[in-house]
Amino acid sequence: MATATRDRILDAALHAFATRGVEGTPITDLEAAAGLAAGSGGFYRYFRTKDEVLAAVVRREMDRVDAANLEEEAAEPVPGGDPSAVIEARLGRGLATLRSLGPLMAILSREQGRIPELAAEVSERMLEAGLRHDAARLAPLLGDVEAAEAHDLVAVILSALVGYTLATGYFGTPPGGVEPDRFVAALAGLVAPLPTKERSL
Amino acid sequence: MATATRDRILDAALHAFATRGVEGTPITDLEAAAGLAAGSGGFYRYFRTKDEVLAAVVRREMDRVDAANLEEEAAEPVPGGDPSAVIEARLGRGLATLRSLGPLMAILSREQGRIPELAAEVSERMLEAGLRHDAARLAPLLGDVEAAEAHDLVAVILSALVGYTLATGYFGTPPGGVEPDRFVAALAGLVAPLPTKERSL
DNA sequence: GTCTATATTGGGATAGAC
DNA sequence: GTCTATCCCAATATAGAC
Numbered sequence: 001m002a003t004a005t006r007d008r009i010l011d012a013a014l015h016a017f018a019t020r021g022v023e024g025t026p027i028t029d030l031e032a033a034a035g036l037a038a039g040s041g042g043f044y045r046y047f048r049t050k051d052e053v054l055a056a057v058v059r060r061e062m063d064r065v066d067a068a069n070l071e072e073e074a075a076e077p078v079p080g081g082d083p084s085a086v087i088e089a090r091l092g093r094g095l096a097t098l099r100s101l102g103p104l105m106a107i108l109s110r111e112q113g114r115i116p117e118l119a120a121e122v123s124e125r126m127l128e129a130g131l132r133h134d135a136a137r138l139a140p141l142l143g144d145v146e147a148a149e150a151h152d153l154v155a156v157i158l159s160a161l162v163g164y165t166l167a168t169g170y171f172g173t174p175p176g177g178v179e180p181d182r183f184v185a186a187l188a189g190l191v192a193p194l195p196t197k198e199r200s201l
Numbered sequence: 202m203a204t205a206t207r208d209r210i211l212d213a214a215l216h217a218f219a220t221r222g223v224e225g226t227p228i229t230d231l232e233a234a235a236g237l238a239a240g241s242g243g244f245y246r247y248f249r250t251k252d253e254v255l256a257a258v259v260r261r262e263m264d265r266v267d268a269a270n271l272e273e274e275a276a277e278p279v280p281g282g283d284p285s286a287v288i289e290a291r292l293g294r295g296l297a298t299l300r301s302l303g304p305l306m307a308i309l310s311r312e313q314g315r316i317p318e319l320a321a322e323v324s325e326r327m328l329e330a331g332l333r334h335d336a337a338r339l340a341p342l343l344g345d346v347e348a349a350e351a352h353d354l355v356a357v358i359l360s361a362l363v364g365y366t367l368a369t370g371y372f373g374t375p376p377g378g379v380e381p382d383r384f385v386a387a388l389a390g391l392v393a394p395l396p397t398k399e400r401s402l
Numbered sequence: 403g404t405c406t407a408t409a410t411t412g413g414g415a416t417a418g419a420c
Numbered sequence: 421g422t423c424t425a426t427c428c429c430a431a432t433a434t435a436g437a438c
Contacts, residue, residue, distance in 0.1 A: 005421085021311070023224035026413055040423055041416065050414085109310040110222070112371055123372040131377045152387035155377040156361055159384075162376075163364025164356075170313055171324040175363075176332045176356040183360075186353035190391040206403080227431055241405055242434065251432085 006046045008034040010060060013053045018103035021110045022054055054111070055118055061104040062125050065097065083141045084192030091157070091184045091191075094134075098165040099180075101126075106169055131158055142194055153191070160187055207247045209235040211261060214254045219304035222311045223255055255312070256319055262305040263326050266298065284342045285393030292358070292385045292392075295335075299366040300381075302327075307370055332359055343395055354392070361388055 012033035016025040028038045036042035139150040168174045213234035217226040229239045237243035340351040369375045
């Protein structure tokens, strides 16, 4: 099985880059973690540079999450029922998705603008596309809220989820000691009281 | 003036660490930016290692913000008036403070848990203390909201501000293209409709 | 307090055998 | 496809003159 080694390098890189950073991870370590002899050039059979692995790792994670999102949405039941319950459920799933992206977010946090093309790609695929998608799904749930307002609202909600996830990752403990369930409940408590379609009927 | 050089090293380190990371910044560069000859050991007259500069930079920034916060609060007028206007004004100031912390946040994002003691110090001084402080100031504005709810609520608000600031810093553009004023307005629009003291009277 | 010069090391990358 | 061996450079850190 030829490419199994390549996948093991990617697995090792995802974990090592997230915990110790790209600069902080010698290629030697990736070789060792992938079952190659440390210090041998084995790595270079699969990637030319460390940044090439980085890009491959990031793209593989994005693909993985896209696929998971598609699957999840296909499994989602018809959206009938109490809009505020729908909103809370969606917030919970959104937070779970972000948490599954923990290692990727840790890597991006560290690398920041070092590779602008990669940052732009992530911004578009993970942030902006998700934002448009969520705004389109939220709007029909709200009554007399303009589309532009729904857009800003989703930006606020997404920022809250991202900020919570990042802060938890940085410090190892959630801000204020607020556990995920309570966080989602508090956020839903802010969003749900808006005039929803049910109530405005 | 003996310590002027030390301050210039700190200035250079704050900027360089924020943009290129600690690992990505050779001590040589700090020397050059501080007006010393690159490659000379001039740096070592003031700091023993790069991590020692890092800690000094982080603490200086925290001190600076603490001082600014104290000053700002002393200048704040008596909180009479419309609670929702007070809330929006506070959110705006909170976001401005976070943006002034941009370089520090960029540094912390990159370093993550590499120096746990430093991370714990920042978590307590910048996040947890601010959260307790804000919760104590928000609670009297809200009517029939429990103290525990106010606490969770402030965690959500702070997460939103942090997420917005970090995302803007990472990608160079605010999430969804929502500019700070509109972001604050949207967030205030979520918080202000809660039962405030004025309305419940 | 700052310089020139340099010792030293860690790690990226390659050549060529197996 | 993986190994041993090695080249090479960048960057930390020090010694000692000025």
